[in-house]
Amino acid sequence: MKLLRRTLVAAAAAATLTMSFAALAQDIKPRLIRFGYGLNEQSNQGRASKVFADAVEKASGGKMKIRVVGASALGSDVQMQQALMGGAQEMMVGSTATLVGITKEMALWDTPFLISNAKEADILLDGPIGEKIKSKLEEKGLVGLVYWENGFRNLTNSKRPVTKMEDLDGVKLRVMQNNIYLDSFKMLGANAVPMAFSELFSALETNTVDGQENPYNTILSSKFYEVQKYLTVTNHVYSPWIMMVSKKYWDQLSKDEQKVLMDAARISRDYERKDTRDEASRAIADLRAKGMQVNELGVGEASRMRNKLTRVYAQIGANVGMDLWIQTQNELMRIRGQK
Ligand code: TK8
Secondary structure (H helix, E strand, O other): OHHHHHHHHHHHHHHHHHHHHHHHHHHHOOEEEEEEOOOOOOOHHHHHHHHHHHHHHHHOOOOEEEEEEOOOOOOOHHHHHHHHHHOOOOEEEEEOHHHOOOOHHHHHHHOOOOOOOHHHHHHHHHOHHHHHHHHOOHHHOEEEEEEEEEEEOEEEEOOOOOOOHHHHOOOEEEEOOOHHHHHHHHHOOOEEEEOOHHHHHHHHHOOOOOEEEEOHHHHHHOOHHHOOOEEEEOOOOEEEEEEEEEHHHHOOOOHHHHHHHHHHHHHHHHHHHHHHHHHHHHHHHHHHHOOOEEEEOOOOHHHHHHHHOHHHHHHHHHHHOHHHHHHHHHHHHHHHHHO
8 A cells, every 4th residue: 555655656746747847848949830921021911920920929928939931932822721731830821712612601701892891891700700701610620810801802904994894805814713703703704814822923024914903902012013004993802811720730739828829819910900901091192103003993883793793692602601691691781771
């Protein structure tokens, strides 16, 4: 009996020792988190990524370190998603549109002309609808933290001013790797081709494609004005970004560490949306100053386009499911009724 007790005490002591060694090792070696994104450092995406990294470092007292890698240096959105699912990379921020092949409900955010202002975007993204869609990522090995604003997308090209639908005829247009975008722009008459963002600048420069569509912020930060003459204010879709963690990695973290990442993600989201909106409000003037020729769509053209896209709306409804689709329409009616 005595012997047994002594053995147990010794075993317990050994266990405590091992545990404190592990704790010590963790204290010394910060958890290094690779965080990838597609745009360059001097962009809204780059600035907010830095805010996130600083917030994590501060809240963890330096125990968790974010290594921020921009300009698609860790891969395109699609490649990074795969790396997160496989556990080869810890974190990223990128377009929700490129996630549709993984989580079909993400197609809600591809709906043309769905969201018409920042208030609607914030309520849909941060409320139950955004949460529901985000939670679908988990079964695919991804943990969605928060949505950032990419923004309202506008059209640029090097051929001609686009004022009506027919002006898109024959324009070779890069779209994201997403079927809704591909089908939509084909239906509108463009010669749409899917391509990773990382290849876009040189494709525009070499005239492999004539045009593309992205928010003002990106047209500025990626210097598309150097290779695109015409900008059409279409606001054809509000496009979010989403911050994600590899589920394999997330599950290894303690509750406290998960909270550090989530809190910092929220801080970066609030910063990012404000920064993006400030920049977007000045952007048309900036892009004109850089030499772009800016025009609006002709009267009634947006609704002509919407009518042309009936099949796309049906396709999105099928992707996201009727419940979610109706819930979204109801939510928008509620928000619009408040005004
Ligand atoms: C950046 C992309 C970009 C998106 C696109 O990696 O591909 O056009 O708008 O922001 O996610």
